[in-house]
Amino acid sequence: MKWRINTVIGGALIGLVLGTAATAAFWTPFDPLRINLKARLHAPSALHWFGTDEFGRDVLSRLMAGAAASVVVALATVLIAVGVGVLVGGVAGYLRGWTDRIIMAVNDALLAFPGILLALAVMIVIGANKSGLVLALGLAYIPSVARVVRGTVLSIREKEYIEASRVIGNSEFYSMLRHVLPNAIAPVAVLATSMFGWVLLAESALSFLGLGVPPPAPTWGNMLAASRPYMETAAWLSIAPGLCIALTLLGINLLGDSLRDSFDPRMAHG
C-alpha cells in the first residue's frame, strides 16, 4: 500500500479515535458519570479542557467514554448492513428471475420508508438499548446496500470473464464467489464508509428522541442531543461532540478510499 497523504491523515484520525476509546476503558480524567452541580456549565479551562455540561460532568471524559460506545455502534451496524445486504443483493442479482423480483419487491418496500422511521419502529419493538440500536439501524440500512450490490452484480455477471468461468466448468456458486463478488467490492466500500457517518448521525437523532443508548451512559449522539438547549450559552457542549463526529467521518472516508484503491490492482499504478 502506498503511503499517500490521505492514508496517513485518515489512519491518524481513526487511530486517535480507537486509541481514545481503548484508553477510556480504564482511565478518564474525571468520572464521566459523576454529577457535580457546583461546576455546572463551566467553559473550557485548564482543569476541564472541554468544559462541563449542565450537570457539571467533565465533557472530555464523557467524549472519551462516548467514543467507545459510538464507534462500536457504528461499526456493528455497518457490518450487519453490509453483510446481509451483500448476501441479499448478490443472490438477487445472480439468480435473477422470480427470486430477484420477490427479493427486490420487499427491498423496495423497505427502501420506501425513511431509514430512521424504520429504525424507530424496530427500536420500539426491541427496546432502547445498545444491541437494539445496532439491530434497528443495521436493518434500516440493509436495503440500500442490497440495491447497490444487486445492480453491480447484474452488470458484472454479463462480463465475458463470467462466461469464461462457466466454460471452464466452474459452478455458479464458485463463479459468484471468485469472480463476481471481488469485482463488486468497490461501490460497497464507498457505501460502507459513508454509511458509517450516517449511522453516527442517526444514533444521535434516535438519542434525541430518547430511543438511543439510554442516559446517563454517554455517546457522541446523545451528548449532541442533550446540548441543544444550551447551544447559545454553552456552545462547547455541541461543538465538542460535533467535532468528534466530523473528524471521525473524515478519517473513515479518507481511509476507506485509500483502502479501496489499494485492493484494486488497476489503481496500483494510478
Place this chain on the structure above:
Amino acid sequence: MTAPLLTVDHLRIEAARTGAVVVDDVSFAIERGEFLAVVGESGSGKTAAARAILGLLPPGLRRVGGAIRLDGEDLADIAPRRMRALRGRSVGMVFQEPMVSLNPAISVGAQMAEGLALHERLTRGEIRQRCLDMLARVQIRDPERTFDAYPHEFSGGMRQRIMLASVMLLKPKLLLADEPTTALDTLSQREVLDLMVELARDHGTAVMLITHNLGLVSRYAQRAVVLRQGKLVETGSVRQILSAPREAYTRQLVDALPRRRAATGPRAAGEPLISVRGLKVAFGGRQRLFRRDADVAAINGVDLEIGASETVAVVGGSGSGKTTLGRAMLRLIPAAAGEIRFQGRDVIATRDRAFRLASQLVFQDPYSSLDPRMRVGEIVAEPLRHVPELSSSERDRRVASMLDEVGLAGFAQRWPHELSGGQRQRIAIARAIVRHPSFVVADEPVSALDMTIQAQVLKLFERLQAQYGFACLFISHDLAAVEQVADRVVVMQGGRIVEQGSRDDVFDRPQHEYTRALLAATPVLDFAGQAAARASG
C-alpha cells in the same frame, strides 16, 4: 500548380502531464479532392493528428509545435470563434463508433439540420428538403420517416450513413474519417465507403481516411501516410507503398496481411467429433406491458459437422447468428430444438460434463474476458481446478509452460490491465488451451487487435492447433483471416447456413449470392490500386 488544401508541418503533440510525445514532427499535405489514407496501429498518433486539425484534441493532449494550414489559413493560432466557423463548414468529421456518435435523445432530422442552421441562411422548409435529398442520396430507404426517427432505430451501418449524410450536407472541403467502418461488418463497410467516395467526388471534397486496414487503403486511397509511434514512417502513392514499401515497418504491415496457406486436403473420414442437427435457438421477444412479443429465431435449423482437429470457419454479417451458434454449441445458450452430439453422445439432454470440460471459448474482446482482479498465472491456472489428478506442482509447471508457449513466459505475476490487447488475447488463448480441450470456439478472436498483432495471434493459434490437435469453430466476419486458418467455411445469413464447403470451394467458386456479396465486399490488396472484386459478380 495550386497550393495543397491542407498542409501539416512538423506537427508535434505531447501529453500535457507526462510530456510523452504522441505525435513527433509529422508533416503531410492533402490536395483538393484527394483521397489520402493515414495508416497506423494503435498508439501511432493517427487520431491525435487528425483531431489536431480541428483543434479537438482530448484533454491532456496539446499541440506544442508545428503549423496546420487549411487553404492558406493558419489553424494553429486561430480564434476559437473562427475555428467553430470552420468546423463542419470547411472540415467535416466522421467518427468510429456509429453507436455513440449520434445523440440518442434528438431525432435524426434535427441533428442533420443543426449544421445547416448554424452555417447557412435557409428557411426551415429548405433545410428539411436538403436533408431529405441527402438522406435519399446515401440510400436511406424512407427519408421522410428517417428524418423524424431516432438513432436507436437504425443499425450501425445505417447510422454511419446518416452521420455521413449530415457531414456532407455542408459540402466541406475536407472530410476527416476516423476508422469510420471499423465497427461495421464487411457488407456495410463497403456500402458506407463507396458512398463516401461518391459523395466526396461529387462535392470535390478531399478525404483523409484514418484506418489500420490496408485492404481499404488499396481499394479507396490515392496516397497514404504511414505512422508509427507518433513518427512518420513513409508517405507516397498507395501503389508504391503497398507493392514496393521502402521502410521495414511498412513491409511488416503488408506482410501481416493474412495469406491463404496450402489446403490440408480432406480429413480422414469417420465419426465427426461434433455433429449438430436441426439446431434452433430462439430469444424471447420483448416484454410489453401485458404481453410478450413473439420469440425471435436467432438460429433457425442448422446442421453442422466438425471433425477432430478440423477448423471450420463461420462467416456472415452482423445479425447472421454466427456468435449465437458458437454459444449454443457450447451450451451457454439453451437450444430450442435440435441435437448436439459430441463423440456420438447427445450433450443437450444429459448436460454432459465431459463435453463441458473438453470444450473452450476464446472471446473477441480481450479487455473484458479476463477477470481484472486475478493475476495472469491464476487466470491460466483456473481451468486446471477441474483436472483433479494434477498435483499443485504439476499444475504450476503446466501453467508456466503454457505461458511460455504463448510467448509470455514470466508474466504469471502480472495483472491483466498491465498487458496490451495482443498480450491479453494470448492469455485468453492460453487459458482456453491449458486443459488440452478437443473443441475450441473462437469468436472473432483477432478482430479487436492491430494488424501486425492479428498476424501474430493467428499464427500462434495455428501453431497451437497443429500441436494439440483441437477442433475449432472459428467465427469471423473477416474473410481474410478465415482464408488463412480455415479448412472448411460455413456461410450464415439470417440464422441459417446458406452455403458450406471446403475453403477453396467457397472462396474460389462461391455458389450462393450472399457469399459472393461478402467476398466482393472484402477489401483485398490489389497492387494496381483499383477496386478489387475477387469473386465475379
